Amino acid sequence: MNLFKKIVFKLYVIFLMVFTVWYGHFMYPLIFGFEGKEMAAESLKDLGEAGTDHEKMFVKLISEHGKKSVTDLGYKVIDQPYIEGRFHHIGFPIEPDKASLCVSCHGNVPHDNSKEVRSFLNMHAFYVGCETCHIQPKEAGESWRFRWYSKENGDIIDNPVALVEIEDSYKEDAAHNYPTYGKYGAKIAPVIQKGSELVLLSGEKEKKFAQRYVTELGNLNSEQKSQIKKVIHQKVSKTPLQCDGCHQEKDPYIPYAALGYPPRRVVELTNTSVVGMIEKYKEFYIPSFLSPGVGNE
Amino acid sequence: MQVAHSVLIRDVGMNKHVMTKWIAVFVFSFCMFSYSNAGFAGDELNCVLCHKHRGLSRIDEDGKFRLFYINQELFDSGPHRRNKCKDCHTDIDKIPHEPARKVDCMQECHMVEPSGNIKFSHKTVEETLHKSAHSPLDEDGKPKPHQEDYPGCKDCHDQPFYRPFSFYKGELKAGVSKRGISRCKGCHTNGDFAEDFYEHITTRLRKSRYPMETIKSCAKCHQDPEFQERHDLDDVVTTYMQTFHGKMIALGSEKTADCLDCHVVEGENTHLIEGKEVITSAVYKNNVQATCRTSECHEKAAAQLASYQTHVTYDREKYPLQFYMLVGFKALMACVLYFFLALIFLELLRRLFPCFSFIKDKKQDDEVE
Numbered sequence: 253m254n255l256f257k258k259i260v261f262k263l264y265v266i267f268l269m270v271f272t273v274w275y276g277h278f279m280y281p282l283i284f285g286f287e288g289k290e291m292a293a294e295s296l297k298d299l300g301e302a303g304t305d306h307e308k309m310f311v312k313l314i315s316e317h318g319k320k321s322v323t324d325l326g327y328k329v330i331d332q333p334y335i336e337g338r339f340h341h342i343g344f345p346i347e348p349d350k351a352s353l354c355v356s357c358h359g360n361v362p363h364d365n366s367k368e369v370r371s372f373l374n375m376h377a378f379y380v381g382c383e384t385c386h387i388q389p390k391e392a393g394e395s396w397r398f399r400w401y402s403k404e405n406g407d408i409i410d411n412p413v414a415l416v417e418i419e420d421s422y423k424e425d426a427a428h429n430y431p432t433y434g435k436y437g438a439k440i441a442p443v444i445q446k447g448s449e450l451v452l453l454s455g456e457k458e459k460k461f462a463q464r465y466v467t468e469l470g471n472l473n474s475e476q477k478s479q480i481k482k483v484i485h486q487k488v489s490k491t492p493l494q495c496d497g498c499h500q501e502k503d504p505y506i507p508y509a510a511l512g513y514p515p516r517r518v519v520e521l522t523n524t525s526v527v528g529m530i531e532k533y534k535e536f537y538i539p540s541f542l543s544p545g546v547g548n549e
Numbered sequence: 550m551q552v553a554h555s556v557l558i559r560d561v562g563m564n565k566h567v568m569t570k571w572i573a574v575f576v577f578s579f580c581m582f583s584y585s586n587a588g589f590a591g592d593e594l595n596c597v598l599c600h601k602h603r604g605l606s607r608i609d610e611d612g613k614f615r616l617f618y619i620n621q622e623l624f625d626s627g628p629h630r631r632n633k634c635k636d637c638h639t640d641i642d643k644i645p646h647e648p649a650r651k652v653d654c655m656q657e658c659h660m661v662e663p664s665g666n667i668k669f670s671h672k673t674v675e676e677t678l679h680k681s682a683h684s685p686l687d688e689d690g691k692p693k694p695h696q697e698d699y700p701g702c703k704d705c706h707d708q709p710f711y712r713p714f715s716f717y718k719g720e721l722k723a724g725v726s727k728r729g730i731s732r733c734k735g736c737h738t739n740g741d742f743a744e745d746f747y748e749h750i751t752t753r754l755r756k757s758r759y760p761m762e763t764i765k766s767c768a769k770c771h772q773d774p775e776f777q778e779r780h781d782l783d784d785v786v787t788t789y790m791q792t793f794h795g796k797m798i799a800l801g802s803e804k805t806a807d808c809l810d811c812h813v814v815e816g817e818n819t820h821l822i823e824g825k826e827v828i829t830s831a832v833y834k835n836n837v838q839a840t841c842r843t844s845e846c847h848e849k850a851a852a853q854l855a856s857y858q859t860h861v862t863y864d865r866e867k868y869p870l871q872f873y874m875l876v877g878f879k880a881l882m883a884c885v886l887y888f889f890l891a892l893i894f895l896e897l898l899r900r901l902f903p904c905f906s907f908i909k910d911k912k913q914d915d916e917v918e
Contacts, residue, residue, distance in 0.1 A: 262901060269897045276890045283882050306612070324759040325712050326723025330623065335614060339652075340708050341623040342616065344603070361606050361614065368645040371607045371617055378604025430622035434603035 347437055351406030353454040353462055354382040369495075378434055381441030383453045384506070385493040396442035398506055401452055403437055408450055411512025412436040419514040440511060453487065499523070596634045597621055609648075627710045628749060632658055654702045671702070677820040682827075695779050698770065705766050711748035712757055760798045760807035764789070767808045783862035792860050806846060811859070815843040 319334040323341070332342045349355040354362070362382070363373035376385075381401065389396060399408045418431040443450040465480045472480065497505040501522045508518045597619060599605060605617040624630060635641065636658040640650045655675050657668040678684060685692060685699035693699065715726030725747060733743035756763070764786065770776050772786040789795045789808070797805035812822045814831045823830035831840045837855040841847050847854055858871070865872045899905075 265897050265900045269894060269901070272890055272894045272897065276887060279886060283879055283886070321707075323710060323762060325626075325710055326714060328724075330710075335616060337613070337703060338616065338707065339703055340618075341620055341710075342618065343620040343623045346603075360604075361608055364608060371605050372599070374607055375599075375602045375605040378602070430620075430625075431601075433601055 344432075344435065347403050349381075349403045349439060351401060351403055352381060352439075353459040354386075356459060356462060357466070358382075379436065379439055380506075381439045381452075383441050383487075385497075386489060387442070387453055387487045388489045388493060396444060396453075397450065398440055398511060399443045399450060400436070400438040400511065401441050403439060406452065406456065408443060408452070409438055412438055415512045415517070416514060419516065422516075440506060458484075594633070594635060623710075624708065627708055629708060631660055631745065636660075674702075674818070674820050677818045681820060681822050682824045683820075683822060698776060698779065700770070704769065709757065711752045712755065713748040713751040714755065715751070756803070756807075760803060760805065763807045763809055764795075764798065783864065783867070785860055785862070788860035788862050795860075810843075810846065811840055815840070 321332055321334040323330040323332075330341060330343055332344065333346055335342070346360070348360060360377065361374050362377060363370045366373070384398070400411060401407065402409050414432070414436050418433065421429055421431045441452055443452055462484055465484065469477065493505060499522060504522050508521055509515070513521065600617055600619040601621065603618050607615055607617075609615050629637075637652045637654075637656075638649055639653075639656065640647075654671045657670045660669040661667065662669040679686060683700055685696055687693050712723070713725050715722050715724070715729045717726040717729045725744070730743055730747050733747060737743040737746070758766075768786040771782065772784065774784075776782070777784060790799065794805050794807075798807060809819050809822075812831055813819050814821070814829070814836070817831075823833075825832045825834075827833060828835075830836060837859075838852045841855045842850055861871045862868060863872045863875045
C-alpha cells in the first residue's frame with residue numbers, strides 16, 4: 253500500500269513539474285510578444301523586398317492565399333473568400349477542382365483568348381470538366397458517356413441533389429427565391445468504360461505524369477519540355493466544342509436529363525437565346541426605354 | 550405602349566437598319582424577361598440571367614481575378630437592393646460588355662432622397678471626406694503626395710448589409726422581429742416597403758458594421774509598414790489590439806470602442822476623421838477627455854482617464870521613454886515569473902529525489918564504515 257502511495261505521489265510530482273515547464277513556455281509569448289509575430293514579419297519583409305509590381309503581386313497573392321472575409325450581421329455570419337477590391341459579396345467558398353489534370357496547371361480560370369466570351373467560358377469551367385469541350389471522340393460513331401465527378405477526389409458520383417433542390421426552390425415564394433446555381437461540388441466530364449468501371453479520360457495516372465513533368469522541369473532541356481508538353485496535350489482537339497454543340501434543342505452533346513437536370517432547366521439550357529446573344533448580338537445595345545430618366549434630358 | 554414605341558422609333562431615327570436592330574432588341578428583351586426567373590428587386594434588365602452563375606470570371610490584363618458573380622440573396626440584404634444594376638454600372642449598354650469603367654459612387658441614382666426630395670447621391674460623403682485626414686487634397690486644394698494611398702469608397706466599404714435588430718419584448722435581438730414588422734405591415738402593404746424601412750432604420754440605430762470589421766478595414770492601410778513609413782505613422786492597429794479595448798473586441802464585444810468611436814467627434818459624420826493636430830479633432834489633446842466621456846462610453850469618468858497615451862508604439866527612436874519602460878517592465882515580469890517557476894521546479898525535483906545530493910556527506914560515510 254505504501255509503495256502504491258509512493259508511486260502516486262511521484263507521478264503527481266512529475267505532473268506538476270511538467271506543468272511548471274509548460275506554464276513557463278505558455279507565458280513566454282504573453283510577455284515577449286505573440287505567436288506568429290516572426291512569421292508575419294518575415295512575410296512583410298518578403299513583400300518589401302519584392303521588386304517589380306508583378307513580383308509584389310506574386311508575393312501578395314501567396315500571402316493572401318486562403319484569406320477570408322467574415323461579416324457578422326448578428327443573425328447571420330457570412331464567411332467568404334477575400335478578393336481584393338471586390339465590392340459585391342460572394343457568400344460561398346470557391347470550390348477548387350482538385351481532381352482535374354488540366355486545372356492542376358491551367359487553374360480554375362483558364363480562358364482568356366476571346367475577349368467577348370472568356371468570362372462565359374470560365375463560368376462553364378465551374379460545372380464542366382475541360383475534357384468535355386476540349387477532347388472529342390476522334391473515330392466516327394464513337395460516343396462517350398457523361399458523368400459527374402467529384403471536384404475533391406475525381407470519383408465518379410451520382411447526379412447532384414442540388415439540381416433537384418434548385419427546382420424545388422421555384423415552388424417557394426417567387427419574390428424571395430434565391431436558387432444557388434453551381435453548388436454541386438462536382439463537374440460533368442466524359443467517361444469511358446474500362447472493364448466493369450467507368451473512368452475519366454484523364455485519370456490519376458495522367459495527372460501523376462503531368463505532375464512529374466512539372467517537378468522535373470529543371471532537368472529537361474527545351475526540346476524535351478516541348479516533347480512532353482505535346483504528349484500531355486495529344487488528346488486535345490484542335491477546335492473545341494462550340495456553344496451550340498450543347499445549347500441546342502435537337503441533339504445536345506451533353507445529355508442534360510440523364511445528368512439529373514430537371515425538365516424546366518433542360519429547356520433553359522437548350523434554348524438558344526444565350527448562344528444567339530453571343531453570336532448574333534455583338535453590337536447589342538440595351539434600349540434606353542428600360543432606363544427611366546436616361547436620354548430625357 | 551404604342552406611344553412609347555413610336556417615341557422610341559422617332560428617337561433612334563427612321564433608318565431601316567436601326568429599325569431592324571431595335572426590333573431585334575425588342576424580341577431579345579422579351580425573351581430575356583420571359584426567360585427570367587424571379588430576379589432581385591433592382592434587376593429589371595435581368596442581369597442575373599448570366600451573373601447568377603458562380604464561375605463567371607476572368608483574369609484581367611493586370612493579372613487580377615475578376616469575379617462577376619452576383620449573389621442575389623446577399624445583394625438583397627442591404628440598402629442597394631433598391632437600385633438597378635445600371636444605376637451604378639451606367640456605361641454597360643452592350644452585350645457582350647466592353648470593359649466597364651470604375652463605378653462612380655458620387656453619381657446620382659434613381660432613388661429619391663425623401664428629406665430633400667432630390668435624387669440620391671453619396672456626394673455629401675465625399676465632401677465630408679475631403680475635410681478629413683483622408684482627403685487626397687491639402688488645405689490649399691493641391692494633391693497631397695502619395696495620392697494612391699488616399700482611400701476611395703471601395704477601400705473601406707464593400708456592399709453594405711442591413712444589420713436589423715428588434716427589442717419587441719425589451720431584450721435586444723438581432724434580425725427582424727416578425728411581431729414588430731407586422732405592426733408596420735398592417736398599413737404599409739405594398740411590396741417590401743415595410744421591410745426596407747424597418748431594416749434601414751434599425752441598422753442605422755447601431756453600428757452598421759461589427760467593430761472587428763471596422764478595425765480590419767482600417768488595418769488594410771494602417772497596418773501596412775510601407776504605408777506607415779510613407780506617411781510617418783505609427784502602427785496604431787497593432788498597438789490598439791494590445792489595449793483593453795482591442796482585447797475586448799477580439800473577444801467579441803460590440804460595446805467596446807473601435808477606431809471610429811475615438812476618432813470621430815460625437816454626433817459628427819463617421820467620414821470626418823481628423824488628425825490629432827487639428828484642434829477640432831476627437832483626439833486633439835484638449836478634446837480627448839470629451840471623447841472618452843461621450844454618452845455611450847465612460848460618461849461619468851474623471852478627466853484623468855484620458856491622460857494616458859492610449860495606444861503607444863514602442864519605437865526606440867520615436868518614443869524612447871515608453872520603449873525603455875516597456876523593456877523594464879518585461880524584464881521585471883520575466884525575472885519574477887521565471888525565478889518563482891524555477892524555484893517551484895527545484896522544490897518538486899527535491900520531492901521526487903529527496904535524498905539526492907551532488908556532494909557526498911562525509912559524516913554519513915564515516916558512520917557507515
